[in-house]
Amino acid sequence: MPTALPVLNDRFRPVERFAARPGRDYTLLPMRLISLDAGRHVLTNFAGEYVVLPKETTRRLVRHELDTASDVFEELLSRHFVSVGGSDAALDLLAVKYRTKQSLLAEFTSLFMFVVSLRCDHSCPYCQVSRQSLDRHAYDMKPDVADRAVDFMFRSPSRALKVEFQGGESLLNFPLIRRIVERVESRNLAEGRDVQFVIATNLAPLTDEMLDYCRVHEIVISTSLDGPRELHNQNRPRPGGDSHKLAVRGIRRVREALGHDSVAALMTTTAASLAQPREIVDEYVRQGFSCVFLRPLSPYGFAVKTGLARKYAADEWLEFYRAALGYIIELNLAGTPFREEYSSLILRKMLTPFPTGYVDLQSPAGLGIAGLIFNYDGDVYASDEARMLAETGDRKFRLGNLAVDSFEDVMTSDALIDVLSETMTEGVPMCVDCGFQPYCGSDPVYHHATQGDVVGFKPTSDFCRRNMGVMRHLVRLLEDDERAASVLETWI
Numbered sequence: 001m002p003t004a005l006p007v008l009n010d011r012f013r014p015v016e017r018f019a020a021r022p023g024r025d026y027t028l029l030p031m032r033l034i035s036l037d038a039g040r041h042v043l044t045n046f047a048g049e050y051v052v053l054p055k056e057t058t059r060r061l062v063r064h065e066l067d068t069a070s071d072v073f074e075e076l077l078s079r080h081f082v083s084v085g086g087s088d089a090a091l092d093l094l095a096v097k098y099r100t101k102q103s104l105l106a107e108f109t110s111l112f113m114f115v116v117s118l119r120c121d122h123s124c125p126y127c128q129v130s131r132q133s134l135d136r137h138a139y140d141m142k143p144d145v146a147d148r149a150v151d152f153m154f155r156s157p158s159r160a161l162k163v164e165f166q167g168g169e170s171l172l173n174f175p176l177i178r179r180i181v182e183r184v185e186s187r188n189l190a191e192g193r194d195v196q197f198v199i200a201t202n203l204a205p206l207t208d209e210m211l212d213y214c215r216v217h218e219i220v221i222s223t224s225l226d227g228p229r230e231l232h233n234q235n236r237p238r239p240g241g242d243s244h245k246l247a248v249r250g251i252r253r254v255r256e257a258l259g260h261d262s263v264a265a266l267m268t269t270t271a272a273s274l275a276q277p278r279e280i281v282d283e284y285v286r287q288g289f290s291c292v293f294l295r296p297l298s299p300y301g302f303a304v305k306t307g308l309a310r311k312y313a314a315d316e317w318l319e320f321y322r323a324a325l326g327y328i329i330e331l332n333l334a335g336t337p338f339r340e341e342y343s344s345l346i347l348r349k350m351l352t353p354f355p356t357g358y359v360d361l362q363s364p365a366g367l368g369i370a371g372l373i374f375n376y377d378g379d380v381y382a383s384d385e386a387r388m389l390a391e392t393g394d395r396k397f398r399l400g401n402l403a404v405d406s407f408e409d410v411m412t413s414d415a416l417i418d419v420l421s422e423t424m425t426e427g428v429p430m431c432v433d434c435g436f437q438p439y440c441g442s443d444p445v446y447h448h449a450t451q452g453d454v455v456g457f458k459p460t461s462d463f464c465r466r467n468m469g470v471m472r473h474l475v476r477l478l479e480d481d482e483r484a485a486s487v488l489e490t491w492i
């Protein structure tokens with residue numbers, strides 16, 4: 001019979017074609033690897049899918065010595081680490097997955113932080129900005145600056161806009177918050193964007209009138225809770241020493257007025273927190289939260305420069321993180337659903353095809369293209385950390401001022417573009433080969449502040465050491481601890 005249909009010939013290959021043969025008949029697709037422990041590697045592809053292989057198997061894989069009929073080969077094939085038959089289909093699929101992972105880039109800048117006042121009633125030793133006393137109104141954002149900031153924000157092409165009010169203590173300039181909210185709402189009647197408002201506050205100045213306003217305008221609250229009473233009061237002193245009482249009372253009032261999920265809390269790990277992983281988690285459970293974000297102290301900025309906050313080593317934080325995570329997993333296994341949010345973000349990157357939008361774990365970095373911050377004086381910074389760094393006199397990441405610079409000026413400035421392109425983890429030393437690259441980020445502000453270089457020298461970078469430690473720990477739990485894995489998989 002003539003073989004007239006090449007397509008059929010192509011599709012129905014001879015049976016020997018599928019026979020098991022230790023062969024070289026496969027192509028390696030782009031991948032990176034990193035040691036998980038003495039005997040195993042973690043391999044990741046461009047889309048962030050991972051496999052864990054014995055090191056000897058990795059060697060055979062890269063030497064084209066793997067048996068193409070083996071289970072491990074099947075797994076590598078299904079996860080796009082190898083392709084067979086010279087087809088581009090696997091590469092095309094990988095490209096689609098990579099595009100999905102990077103899809104937030106198309107949305108561009110969506111988070112805009114307004115520093116409405118630098119005044120604050122707290123004097124937290126770890127505060128990264130040089131907060132001002134309550135009577136220094138010169139450090140409030142002026143209405144004309146706020147109006148320019150709103151106009152600037154609407155130049156962003158993003159369909160979703162998140163407006164976050166920051167301080168100092170933002171509620172001390174509540175009249176300006178109202179002005180901004182109403183200006184945004186009125187402007188949005190024509191724009192039709194998906195707008196969300198968040199007030200970051202220590203809750204101490206909260207009044208019923210403010211709560212009513214938040215309810216009417218669907219504003220949610222982000223606050224700080226560092227742990228149990230003694231630790232919180234030690235970390236966040238204020239006149240009267242009752243910051244914990246005010247925070248807990250404020251959380252309860254917000255929930256009563258706006259609903260349970262309308263308030264989120266963030267903690268900062270200080271040197272004093274390191275010995276209290278369980279107590280901090282217990283406090284979050286006691287206050288009715290379903291998660292905690294174990295956030296390390298930024299080891300730069302005003303507080304560290306002035307010696308008010310003690311730095312600690314990345315390994316000290318990792319020990320604290322592992323202890324807290326272990327305890328959280330125990331709580332889940334005992335029937336209390338509760339998440340650790342930094343782990344959840346990384347697990348989503350490891351186990352799903354979707355992006356997270358978390359600015360510190362992005363390449364290109366989230367600076368400017370994910371969020372921008374308007375300081376009280378109209379200066380525009382690439383991130384909140386960039387503003388904090390400026391408090392020490394280092395204005396490297398100041399992108400312009402609302403009085404003279406347009407959205408286009410700022411977003412196309414060399415100060416922004418150069419940093420973003422120079423620091424992409426896909427191409428910088430060490431990250432370029434690192435198996436955890438698809439889950440990690442570049443954090444140029446951190447590396448500039450701690451090492452004097454936006455790329456950073458990763459072998460001595462605490463950012464790198466911390467992330468590597470977290471990622472190794474999570475992969476080990478997923479691979480070696482079935483009970484822990486059953487909990488972690490519910491967090492994505």
Ligand code: SF4
Nearest residue numbers: 430431434437440464
């Ligand atoms: S910073 Fe470290 S952990 Fe992250 S991708 Fe680079 S080398 Fe890997």
